[in-house]
Every structure is written in structure tokens, then in C-alpha cells.
Amino acid sequence: MSKEESRPSDAKKVCKDFPKFINFSQLCRYTATTEECVQFGQKWGLFPKSCLCPSCGDILDKVHFSRRGNSTQARFRCSKRACRKYISITKNTWFEGAKVSFRKSLFLAYCFVNRSSYDTAIRETSGPRFDDCETSTKTVADLYSYCREVIFESLYCSDEVRQIGGANFCVEVDEAKFGKRKFNRGRVANGQWVFGGICRETKECFLVPVQDRTQETLVNLIKKHVAPGTIIRSDCFKSNECLEREGFRHLTIKHSENFGDRHTSAYTNIVESTWWAVKKSLCSTHAHTQKQHFAAYLAEYIWHQQNVDTKCKFIQFLKEICKVYPGLDA
Numbered sequence: 001m002s003k004e005e006s007r008p009s010d011a012k013k014v015c016k017d018f019p020k021f022i023n024f025s026q027l028c029r030y031t032a033t034t035e036e037c038v039q040f041g042q043k044w045g046l047f048p049k050s051c052l053c054p055s056c057g058d059i060l061d062k063v064h065f066s067r068r069g070n071s072t073q074a075r076f077r078c079s080k081r082a083c084r085k086y087i088s089i090t091k092n093t094w095f096e097g098a099k100v101s102f103r104k105s106l107f108l109a110y111c112f113v114n115r116s117s118y119d120t121a122i123r124e125t126s127g128p129r130f131d132d133c134e135t136s137t138k139t140v141a142d143l144y145s146y147c148r149e150v151i152f153e154s155l156y157c158s159d160e161v162r163q164i165g166g167a168n169f170c171v172e173v174d175e176a177k178f179g180k181r182k183f184n185r186g187r188v189a190n191g192q193w194v195f196g197g198i199c200r201e202t203k204e205c206f207l208v209p210v211q212d213r214t215q216e217t218l219v220n221l222i223k224k225h226v227a228p229g230t231i232i233r234s235d236c237f238k239s240n241e242c243l244e245r246e247g248f249r250h251l252t253i254k255h256s257e258n259f260g261d262r263h264t265s266a267y268t269n270i271v272e273s274t275w276w277a278v279k280k281s282l283c284s285t286h287a288h289t290q291k292q293h294f295a296a297y298l299a300e301y302i303w304h305q306q307n308v309d310t311k312c313k314f315i316q317f318l319k320e321i322c323k324v325y326p327g328l329d330a
């Protein structure tokens with residue numbers, strides 16, 4: 001750690017040389033005061049650096065702090081006599097309308113990213129540094145679900161989808177039904193169908209809940225999530241034509257086994273263990289009982305898969321927030 005970094009009071013200097021990753025104690029230092037919290041948020045694009053006065057159109061870039069009850073408000077202010085306008089810095093941001101302080105939201109997001117248990121999250125975000133109050137289980141649940149929504153929006157609702165595979169890469173696609181089995185055996189009665197694929201070489205994957213499993217739906221999903229030219233291995237398609245028309249090479253799994261592919265059995269294990277991991281992850285959170293949250297939990301699973309480097313995860317998450325909530329500056 002450099003000398004510069006260890007001077008928490010000099011927030012401007014700290015912001016100038018932000019590291020590529022942030023651990024818990026660094027986050028504590030960067031957000032020691034409300035002013036530093038705002039600087040931190042502006043540095044990472046979570047808050048706008050300025051806004052226009054809705055009355056006179058002047059650029060307002062000075063943040064005004066005022067204490068209200070237990071919390072501090074941070075607002076842009078137009079001090080012109082005719083305007084007297086205040087615009088909250090959280091307007092149009094992920095933090096708008098949050099019932100807890102910016103600092104607490106940020107630390108709960110940190111806990112979410114690091115997959116902390118509710119108990120840990122409560123312990124790490126309670127006390128004098130955090131609004132002087134104990135974090136409730138409901139607060140953690142709410143914040144975790146807002147975090148999941150950000151990831152879901154970022155993964156599925158933006159125009160740019162990170163495609164897996166590519167020329168000379170092989171992606172195996174498969175469909176599976178998720179849901180609770182009676183006494184853990186037998187057929188799944190009321191479940192959710194999921195279509196997904198895993199790249200053999202990179203282990204990157206996509207998973208999407210589907211309403212129907214027609215060839216058209218599945219081909220469209222492959223076109224969206226898999227790069228053109230990829231070798232697709234699956235048993236989901238009755239004929240090769242529909243995929244080859246779209247510029248993919250299609251091999252059925254049985255077909256390639258017949259031709260003595262020595263990797264096949266090992267590879268099938270990877271696919272199966274991934275499905276199993278997803279199921280296990282979803283079942284432990286009981287997401288399968290709430291269909292409307294299913295997609296968000298799937299997105300969370302994928303996001304953690306795509307961001308294996310735990311050191312950079314939090315920064316990556318801040319970037320996802322900015323992507324979904326560009327704020328006033330954009």
C-alpha cells in the first residue's frame with residue numbers, strides 16, 4: 001500500500017488513484033464520511049458530477065450537504081434568488097428512494113458481490129458507522145434483490161449480449177426443467193424450463209428461462225447468445241438444417257460419440273455438473289418457488305461465473321450499476 005493510499009482524509013488524492021479492486025478495509029477508508037461517500041460515488045459514475053438547474057439551465061456541480069434527522073442529504077443547489085432549486089444527487093440513480101444510507105447500500109452491495117450470508121451482511125453493516133442502527137433481515141433481502149435486478153438488467157435487457165463460443169469453439173446446448181421434485185425423486189411437475197449452453201473451451205455459459213421450447217425459440221436464443229461459426233452440440237434439434245442455415249455447425253451428441261470422440265464423456269460431465277450446480281444454487285435460495293425471481297437468480301449465477309476474479313468483482317458490479325443507471329451525466 002502506498003503512502004498516498006493510506007491517507008483517508010485526503011479523499012481527492014485517494015480518488016485520483018483508485019485501485020483496480022477494492023477490499024473491505026479500502027471501502028471503509030474511501031467512504032469514511034458522507035462527503036467521501038459522494039466523491040466515491042461520483043468517481044465510479046454512480047452519482048452525476050453535475051446537473052442542470054431546471055429553472056435557469058445553469059450547470060450545478062457543487063454538492064450541498066444538509067442534515068435531516070438521522071441522515072444527511074446530498075443535493076445540487078442553484079442559489080440564484082429566482083431559482084432556489086435543490087436536486088438530489090441520487091435522482092435517476094440506483095440509489096434513488098433507498099431507505100438506507102448510500103454507505104449502507106454500498107456495503108450491502110459489497111456483501112452481495114462476495115456472497116456473504118445474511119448474518120454476515122447484518123454484522124458488517126450495523127452500528128455507528130451505518131445510520132446508527134441495526135440492519136434488518138428485510139433490508140438485506142431488499143438490497144440483495146436490487147443487486148440481482150441490476151445484474152439481470154445488465155445481462156439480459158441491454159442490447160449488447162456477451163456471446164460465447166466463436167469459430168473453432170464448441171458450445172453444447174441443452175434444456176432442463178428446474179423445480180421441486182416430490183420427495184426429491186420422480187418427474188418435476190411444476191417447474192420452469194431453462195435453455196442454456198456451455199462453451200467447451202472457455203466454460204462460459206448462458207442460461208435463459210423459456211416459456212416454450214419450439215425450434216424457433218431455441219434457434220433465436222442460440223443466435224443471440226452464441227457467436228456465429230460456433231460448433232453447436234445438442235440433441236435438442238431434430239435436423240441440422242435450422243442451425244446450419246444460421247451459420248452454425250451442428251453435431252448431435254450421439255453422433256459424435258459414434259465417431260469415437262474421446263472427449264465426449266468427460267465433456268458431458270461438465271455440462272451435467274453445471275446444470276447440477278445451477279439447480280443446487282437455485283434450490284438453496286428457494287428461487288424455484290417464486291417464478292418471477294427465477295430469471296434474476298439465474299442471472300446472478302451466470303454473473304458470478306463470468307466474474308471469477310473475486311478481487312475485481314465489486315468494481316465490476318459498480319460498472320454494471322452505471323450501465324443500467326447512467327444517471328444525469330449521460
Ligand SMILES: [Zn+2]
Pocket residue numbers: 053054055056057058078079080083084085
Ligand atoms: Zn437556477
